Amino acid sequence: MEYVSPEGLRLDGRRPMEMRQLRAEIGTVAKANGSAVFEMGNTKVIAAVYGPREVQNRSQQINDQALVRCEYSMANFSTGDRMRKPKGDRRSTEISLVIRQTMEACILTHLMPRSQIDIFVQVLQADGGTRSACINAATLALADAGIPMRDIVTSCSAGYLNSTPLLDLNYIEDSAGGPDVTVGILPKLDKVTLLQMDAKLPVDIFETVMGLAIEGCKAIANYIREVLLENTKQLEYRRGL
Amino acid sequence: MEEADEMVTPGEVLGKATDLKAGKGAYAASHNNTIYASLTGFRRIQAPPPASNDKRPTVEVTGHKAHGPVPEPGSVVIARVTKVMARTASADIMCVGPKSVREKFTGIIRQQDVRATEIDKVDMHLSFRPGDIVRAVVLSLGDARAYYLSTAKNELGVVSAESSAGATMVPISWTEMQCPLTGQIELRKVAKVVN
Amino acid sequence: MVGLSVGEKHFIQGGIAQDLRSDGRKRLTYRPIYVETGVIPQAHGSARVRLGATDVIASVKAELGKPSALQPDKGKIAIYVDCSPTAAPMFEGRGGEELSTELSVALQRCLLGGKSGAGAGIDPTSLVVVEGKVCWDLYIDGLVISSDGNLLDALAAAIKAALSNTGIPKVDVAVETRSDEQPEVNISDEEFLQFDTSGIPVIVTLTKVGRHYIVDATSEEESQMSSAVSISVNRKGHICGLTKRGGVGLDPSIILDMISVAKHVSEQLINKLDSEIAAAEASEEES
Numbered sequence: 004m005e006y007v008s009p010e011g012l013r014l015d016g017r018r019p020m021e022m023r024q025l026r027a028e029i030g031t032v033a034k035a036n037g038s039a040v041f042e043m044g045n046t047k048v049i050a051a052v053y054g055p056r057e058v059q060n061r062s063q064q065i066n067d068q069a070l071v072r073c074e075y076s077m078a079n080f081s082t083g084d085r086m087r088k089p090k091g092d093r094r095s096t097e098i099s100l101v102i103r104q105t106m107e108a109c110i111l112t113h114l115m116p117r118s119q120i121d122i123f124v125q126v127l128q129a130d131g132g133t134r135s136a137c138i139n140a141a142t143l144a145l146a147d148a149g150i151p152m153r154d155i156v157t158s159c160s161a162g163y164l165n166s167t168p169l170l171d172l173n174y175i176e177d178s179a180g181g182p183d184v185t186v187g188i189l190p191k192l193d194k195v196t197l198l199q200m201d202a203k204l205p206v207d208i209f210e211t212v213m214g215l216a217i218e219g220c221k222a223i224a225n226y227i228r229e230v231l232l233e234n235t236k237q238l239e240y241r242r243g244l
Numbered sequence: 245m246e247e248a249d250e251m252v253t254p255g256e257v258l259g260k261a262t263d264l265k266a267g268k269g270a271y272a273a274s275h276n277n278t279i280y281a282s283l284t285g286f287r288r289i290q291a292p293p294p295a296s297n298d299k300r301p302t303v304e305v306t307g308h309k310a311h312g313p314v315p316e317p318g319s320v321v322i323a324r325v326t327k328v329m330a331r332t333a334s335a336d337i338m339c340v341g342p343k344s345v346r347e348k349f350t351g352i353i354r355q356q357d358v359r360a361t362e363i364d365k366v367d368m369h370l371s372f373r374p375g376d377i378v379r380a381v382v383l384s385l386g387d388a389r390a391y392y393l394s395t396a397k398n399e400l401g402v403v404s405a406e407s408s409a410g411a412t413m414v415p416i417s418w419t420e421m422q423c424p425l426t427g428q429i430e431l432r433k434v435a436k437v438v439n
Numbered sequence: 440m441v442g443l444s445v446g447e448k449h450f451i452q453g454g455i456a457q458d459l460r461s462d463g464r465k466r467l468t469y470r471p472i473y474v475e476t477g478v479i480p481q482a483h484g485s486a487r488v489r490l491g492a493t494d495v496i497a498s499v500k501a502e503l504g505k506p507s508a509l510q511p512d513k514g515k516i517a518i519y520v521d522c523s524p525t526a527a528p529m530f531e532g533r534g535g536e537e538l539s540t541e542l543s544v545a546l547q548r549c550l551l552g553g554k555s556g557a558g559a560g561i562d563p564t565s566l567v568v569v570e571g572k573v574c575w576d577l578y579i580d581g582l583v584i585s586s587d588g589n590l591l592d593a594l595a596a597a598i599k600a601a602l603s604n605t606g607i608p609k610v611d612v613a614v615e616t617r618s619d620e621q622p623e624v625n626i627s628d629e630e631f632l633q634f635d636t637s638g639i640p641v642i643v644t645l646t647k648v649g650r651h652y653i654v655d656a657t658s659e660e661e662s663q664m665s666s667a668v669s670i671s672v673n674r675k676g677h678i679c680g681l682t683k684r685g686g687v688g689l690d691p692s693i694i695l696d697m698i699s700v701a702k703h704v705s706e707q708l709i710n711k712l713d714s715e716i717a718a719a720e721a722s723e724e725e726s
Binding site: 031032033034035038042045049050051053059074078079080082083085121123125127130149229230 | 479500503519521524527528578585
């Protein structure tokens with residue numbers, strides 16, 4: 004199948020280096036300490052952060068740092084074909100773990116010993132790149148909760164189809180069977196915290212694809228910073244300062 | 245001197261560790277001696293206290309989210325006594341200073357911390373009853389379960405208590421409280437409430 | 440979450456007794472209701488309803504299936520509710536399952552009527568394509584995103600809005616099929632059929648706190664309830680279903696009283712909801 008037309012357009016009309024439209028909203032779940040909605044095209048996820056709070060299960064308490072927990076769930080209607088999956092299948096567990104490890108790396112956990120931070124991400128619509136969207140939403144929710152972080156983490160994916168590197172794969176491109184590189188970075192510190200790839204790819208092409216994904220992460224980071232600053236401005240304005 | 249200027253987001257560079265000290269909402273990375281922001285909010289620079297030897301100003305980031313207060317050693321708390329045992333009394337902390345807490349913090353008043361004198365002759369059951377409202381000072385973070393509290397000062401101790409008849413009692417001395425309905429006198433470690 | 444102190448409990452109960460609740464509402468006033476439709480483009484119909492800090496999404500998906508042998512002239516409708524852990528940490532893992540099941544069963548009872556399909560808000564016979572062979576199966580999914588009490592009313596409102604937003608593709612059946620074969624069908628991409636949603640009831644939950652009962656309780660108020668009765672009422676004022684929760688017994692005369700109050704409240708709620716749905720549909724078409 005042809006994923007990039009001779010004119011250099013993708014199935015959804017994007018250029019190979021073009022990202023889907025981003026949209027973010029902070030503070031959607033009133034009861035949570037921090038929350039955010041993040042959309043990448045048709046992929047839409049909600050993240051909520053509860054904590055730092057007392058550890059619920061004493062045996063899990065860590066004496067010199069905070070316990071970070073994460074749960075990823077998909078709504079029944081999030082995929083194209085409706086299915087009723089049991090909670091906690093292997094894919095969800097794996098993604099929960101990935102998100103937890105990525106977020107743990109950026110939270111200053113040593114400042115909050117003997118406490119617990121819960122991150123819940125809920126996928127409302129899945130159209131490729133849910134992993135990345137979840138991490139971006141979780142970052143925003145953590146920043147909204149006022150949890151100290153080394154840097155914001157942003158994530159983006161890139162692939163390689165029809166001998167063209169493609170940024171931010173959607174569901175159809177994702178299921179095409181080509182390589183899919185998901186990268187998470189700390190943009191200001193310039194460090195990679197998450198890197199996953201399936202399928203095979205020559206090393207020199209891998210370098211370009213990863214570079215493309217990192218560029219995507221940086222663009223997302225700029226957008227997230229804008230959203231955070233805008234949100235803080237709004238709050239200050241409402242306080243009448 | 246205090247100046248509030250630009251807004252920052254986590255990860256932004258605030259300055260060099262040689263010129264500035266990291267306060268709340270900021271952290272210093274040891275590998276390149278740089279100070280980064282860890283919260284979203286306004287950057288503020290505060291002059292060092294005149295007494296200290298360190299002449300570097302402190303940089304802080306104040307976020308917009310108000311966190312619930314957390315007791316720390318030295319803070320005065322209001323607590324409700326939940327359980328009285330032979331050597332200790334446990335209490336739930338309700339307020340830290342003037343602010344009410346958002347989460348549950350438990351405290352323990354040990355026998356030796358009830359009053360300043362004759363600390364070996366204290367009978368816990370004649371000092372507190374469950375349900376009493378106590379003003380206390382936090383001694384230390386205590387063990388994994390509870391903060392250690394102390395009432396060993398004149399202005400600390402029971403500030404409000406109900407008698408067995410169910411009425412709020414009136415303090416009559418630093419060890420006694422009287423029920424206005426029955427006239428019965430009960431023993432407590434009473435706080436001298438100063439306005 | 441920290442439990443309520445004695446003072447706060449008295450404040451809530453006292454406010455309800457004096458017909459002035461802690462957020463300034465009267466006993467029988469709903470919080471402002473916001474409806475947004477078409478939030479899930481992948482579904483056939485969807486809606487998001489917000490009632491104060493309570494936030495729910497409902498989606499409708501239709502799939503072609505085979506009607507059951509016992510009821511060859513009826514399509515199948517199923518309602519499932521899921522409580523997302525974003526709403527409260529206690530829903531983590533399997534923690535929300537009990538509440539999810541309770542809500543699903545209550546919604547099925549209130550909206551779908553009995554086993555025979557009589558009294559259902561949606562006419563199941565309208566889902567049949569070829570009698571005994573092909574019918575639409577409707578899957579209605581509710582998702583609780585943020586919870587501040589009165590989930591059942593919010594979910595019912597969201598389902599009503601989602602169904603008004605639903606378009607089922609038109610199906611053409613190949614004419615020549617023998618009676619023992621599964622007919623070939625052709626699903627149209629362009630033509631959609633709308634449902635008649637005027638018969639779908641709303642649910643009004645009356646929560647009894649002290650000696651009085653209130654509508655649209657927040658979670659603080661729900662923590663003080665002795666019992667709650669959820670009544671589903673349609674536009675004609677017929678009662679379509681009823682569920683009582685909570686451990687304390689109720690006097691039969693009070694229940695009858697509650698039902699007549701619910702009927703009265705539901706008229707305003709249906710009108711409000713219909714105008715909100717119409718506004719949401721209009722703004723969706725614009726954008």
